[in-house]
Amino acid sequence: MQRIGTTDITITYSRPSVKEREVWGKLVPYGMNNLGFGTSKAAPWRAGANENTTITFTHDAKVEGKAIAAGTYGFHINVKDADNATIILSTDKDAWGSYFYDPANDALRADVKLKDIAHVELLTYDFEDVKANSAKAVLKWEKKAIPFNIEVDVTDIVLADIRGQFKGQKGFTRQNWEQAANFAMNNGGDLDEALGWINNALEGQFFSQKTVNGLAIKAQILQKKGDNEGYGTTMDEALTLATPAQINRMGYAMINAKDYNRAIKYFNTNLAKDPKNANWHSSLGDGYKAKGDKKLATKHYKKALSLNPNDRVKASVDKGLKELTSK
Secondary structure (H helix, E strand, C coil), X not given: XXXXXXXXXXEECCCCECCCXXXXXXXXXXXXXXXXXXXXXXXXXXXXXXXXXXXXXXXXXXXXXXXXXXXXXEEEEEECCCCEEEEEEECCCXXXXXXXXXXXXXXXXXXXXCEEEEEEEEEEEEEECCCCCEEEEEEEEEEEEEEEEEECCHHHHHHHHHHHHCCCHHHXXXXXXXXXXXXXXXXXXXXXXXXXXXXXXXXXXXXXXCCHHHHXXXXXXXXXXXXXHHHHHHHHHHHCCCCHHHHHHHHHHHHHCCCHHHHHHHHHHHHHHCCCCHHHHHHHHXXXXXXXXXXXXXXXXXXHHHCCCCHHHHHHHHHHHHHHHHC
């Protein structure tokens, strides 16, 4: 079993041993064959032993780029020759082996390549190259491997799950709306839907509350939508609720957005309340440096050094001064 995002893929199989037998082309005959039992006159390999090998997807997925609906399928392989095979997923998941295989029940067919590997005595399925949205399932036996790619649309699956959960108890908690909006924003979701979710978290509902985190999420959504003015004014609103540490982070966010005047405004908000704080002078120096005001940047960097800064702030100031000198 392997989980990809929130999707579980499970392969259930019996695992025969090689036992010094010739496997490919002999024990596993090439092509579709009459196995001498059951109703199938042209059956693929059962991709294991004994009962039907099955594969289960808890959500819709893709196998080798082909769509497959959530559910459990009989898993068969037509091993054509030493190099080529076809993966077959059948809606008939309860039959014994492939003796009753019927192509009319095929849900998916995908051509794949066999690979040479070191000897594997017991037939084994592994999952390799696991990524955020995909994994490679691999059948390994004797000296051959049959890999096939599985993909899931994690974002669509998670967002569909969120929409369903919002109809129940989880829809009554502000933090869930914030988290949903943040996920959609950062994972390619619909920005208009994300904006609606964060607006619900901020106002208009019995559970709504304006928080720095919520306003920051809204600001970032607006920025991604291209509304830079809305981004700035929303961050200004967050400023009125923020702690000094949050304000400092917001200042650097403004530097990254190249809104240097707002960055300087935010850093000055902290400095006005604590003018002998070396960290705030260092941050303001960074703001002026980003804006290109070498004189004021140098002034605040030197002021930070005069206030006996800790090692972290001193290192940051030294770096800033060095960069000003190199320019």
